[in-house]
Amino acid sequence: MGDKDALGVRDSNRPAPAIASGVSRGTLMRELKLSSAFTLMESGPVVLVTTRDGQKNNIMTISWTMVMDFTPVFAITTGAWNHSFAALRKQKDCVIAIPTIDMLDKVVGIGTCSGIDTDKFGKFKLTPLQGKFVNSPLIKECLANIECKVIDIVKKHNIVVLEGVAACINTARKERRTVHAVGDGTFIVDGRKVDRKKMMASKLPYGV
């Protein structure tokens, strides 16, 4: 946090970030304006949520997510049954990383083992990148990453409310189709895109 400037150049007088890889985000990901970040989530793709507890990175696979505002604010449903929950509660940040269809086996693999006994970045050959505003790592291999602060936890319903504070996208990536979990062990891949911008003009937020 705060050890790189906006261009991703590290101040050599400050200590290196406590992250497994020092790869600069700036060379791989293009900044995405925050007012568009919700469009990465609105279609309901399976996402990877990273956390960092002390020196240890973790990842969980989540499809129980919801956009709550254009600002952007998101909800995820999780609880003590997920190893990542303790880190979310303690560190109060995470990264929502958006994987694509070519990463499906990693996504399922991450969702079927636990951070208790597994270094998921190592096991699934994923590269953690330093974020701008959060300690949780971005995932280099994903299409996009949204740095989030935990702004509330609704204990009664196991809802964690997140506010996106930075977002970036890998514009060089060829495969951009995300995946949607059905919940029965099958997944739906993004198909064709249909445009209704004209019909929806009155309802679209400014700047999207």
Place this chain on the structure above:
Amino acid sequence: MGDKDALGVRDSNRPAPAIASGVSRGTLMRELKLSSAFTLMESGPVVLVTTRDGQKNNIMTISWTMVMDFTPVFAITTGAWNHSFAALRKQKDCVIAIPTIDMLDKVVGIGTCSGIDTDKFGKFKLTPLQGKFVNSPLIKECLANIECKVIDIVKKHNIVVLEGVAACINTARKERRTVHAVGDGTFIVDGRKVDRKKMMASKLPYGV
């Protein structure tokens, strides 16, 4: 509520339900076990949410939804800016209806006008059907319908928590591809389905 038995046969001694159409649900929709109902929502499709306030049916288009449990429990984000919110708060039930790609223009149309001055069932030529446990109407033309009770409203975050109490699916329907809103006026149609049931066996809830 309670004016039809489990087979959709109306007791002639009771008054007709206060609903625009008396079409029986049983002839069109196959009962879906509640333990599978979350699979209609988990992939994040755009849905239609119906409400009934007094004698007036309404529909809203929603993509801010989240599965919260297999039971099934769902969250939707909505508030006073939606005309349906008053009915949700007062009547404490709704129906989540799942439209498909052939219904996209109706879905967008419903999302860009208001129940304040529009009879949406009439305007979009949709047929309300009587549910089993709720006063809000099912939508005959949709692929599936989930009858829901409002079990909580988290005011701070405009989250309405719903519990599904019955679900049904139109098995005769040819078009089954749902649609996912991106949020910028474009929509993604369901593409191919990928099976990872074997890999996920340890994580799938019983009976799905």
